[in-house]
Amino acid sequence: MRILIVSDAWTPQVNGVVTSLQALISQLRGMGHQVKLLSPGDFRSIPCPTYPEIPLVWNLWRVGPAIRAFQPDCVHLATEGPLGWAARRWLKKRNLAFSSAIHTRYPEYVSTRCPLIPLSWGYAYLRHFHRPSQAVLVTTEHLRGEFFARGLRQLKLWRKGVDCSLFKPLPVAGDAQSDPVFLYVGRLAAEKNLDAFLSLDLPGLKRVVGDGPQRHALQQRYPRVEFCGYQHGHALAEAYQQASVLVFPSLTDTYGLVMLEALACGTPVAAFAVRGPLDVLQQGITGYMHEDLGAACRQALQLSREGCAREAAKQSWTVSAHEFLAEQPLLDGELYMPSVLLT
Template sequence: MTGNANNLADGAEGDMESPLADVSGARLTIVTDAWHPQVNGVVRSIETTNRELEKLGVTVSLITPQRFRSVPMPTYPEIRLSLTTPRKLGRMIAAERPDYLHIATEGPLGILARNWALKHGMAFSTSYHTRFPEYVAERLPVPIGWLYGFIRWFHNRGGACMVATESLRRELSEKGLRNLQIWSRGIDTALFHPRPREETPFGLARPIFMTVGRVAVEKNLPAFLDLDLPGSKVVVGDGPAREELAARYPGVTFTGVKFGEDLARAYAQADVFVFPSRTDTFGNTILEALASGVPVAAYPVTGPVDIIPQGSGAGALDEDLRAACLAALPQSREAARALAETFSWASATQQFMANVVAAKARKKRRQRLAEARGRQFS
């Protein structure tokens, strides 16, 4: 499968024979604008990766919005924007004495961290978790070309920009992004696993078509909720569009957000997991559903096409989402679980750390080349 977590950091140009041979004892600082109380794939990916990094002997420090005053993001108040100064953030990074710096998001903290690193000659890596240009364009009247210009500005000065899938890497490369490296995702197969199915889960008639995630405009939920499907529809999650959608679709069950065992039990009661988003860069919820033994229906876009191979028997991809839902319904719960088991957080974290190490190596290589040119023309 393209972009599977078992393939280590493609293109990690070789200043080192074994990128992970000596990371035990290394200090890594991660700067992120996405953190609790947000519940999304970015936060979950960072948290899980941090736990795996500890197993590798890496000491991780986090700089998150919880350490600053903040204001609600316009049009999306659930997201808080940190208020700080370049000097204060720089002091925080320097105080951690990091060997490596990773900037996870393109928000206020990410921008300040990027600028500080460039000013002080420190190597850094970045990651592209969300289709930022499309996300902003949904809310603000900003030309998408300008937004992709910002994305190039933000990511191209780093030593590695991590993306979750091969198809996204190709897409962003065509838009002018450089140093793109794969950082796949994993799944907790101990928490998310098949369970006995109730006859009427949530008090509803089967089949159960379920989606899980942030209830927001960019998730394209009406594409699912408008479908004429047998049985019942369930939306697990919360967000700024929940009240409006619950009023607009009174026949749909909105459970609110669930965590841990409650979430895992909910997944396992679905007959089909529906992923209507066209803008996610991966889709962690797809893996959670597959691990729960639930076939997936989705559009054939970045994320689903990278996770669900054609003919896997674990899901159906179609530009007609209703057709995908109906095609996924009879598919194999065993095949769904088997596919999820090929995604490992341990391997994904090795990818991540290999990319972080490679970003620093590229910085050193560029410095040596610049010095060599300077001597040549001096």
């Protein structure tokens, strides 16, 4: 098939949405499908005023012609940003079917950054955006139930995976407790709740891999923490391998791919007992979840690295890609029909 994916999130951004889409596109192309991604790099954009790493496309009138030029069999809207809205508007006007996805807890993120905006407004925004979608893809059964309770419909399961050829344990594991390294990987932004981790009194070293709008403030506040910036590929895998525990302090993530990547490298996870960690971790086997994050960190040190890697190896991107394909409507609303020409 000819598959078009529209996303406001793409490289050089580093986040779970980009990681998921990169893995998906690689798998789909490996299956023989033709995949095109429409991203901010294909258009003119300006930096987001409160988050300059995120580009906002402004010449949105070019989105429709770009869709028509590719002649896709199906279209997937990965994000609810300007590009997603422009593609949605063009498709809906022509009564063409599409799928969409909820990758992040957008309402919670907005409320964290702008406390004056009620959570209910964010969910009204999500309901409006996804209402015409034939299939709204979510990562876990828990999220499907939660979003259904918030009034979203057509919710389908699309589980994420991990690249075990890249993220794998060291041949010989070191003694994690002799000089523990507590690692955070991800964006440095308010919604990630970094202070809950960095303020803890823990033995050994705290290391942060990632970047974002809070980096300067956090470095000033926590001078003893090692800030490494973004890491990719083998360098990122090595950061996981060298860590004793991955600390995941977020209270709002829908999933948290970094947890799977860490586990594949044999590194257990410490987190709060909230959605995301609850969907990824097995308490006492691959991680510890506790309302006291410091206690979870210390308990996670006791876990078997071999057990963590063994559990992570059960999840692959190939299975994830097949789940994605199974929920894709063709533009006329049918599944796996011959190519539909656009006019």
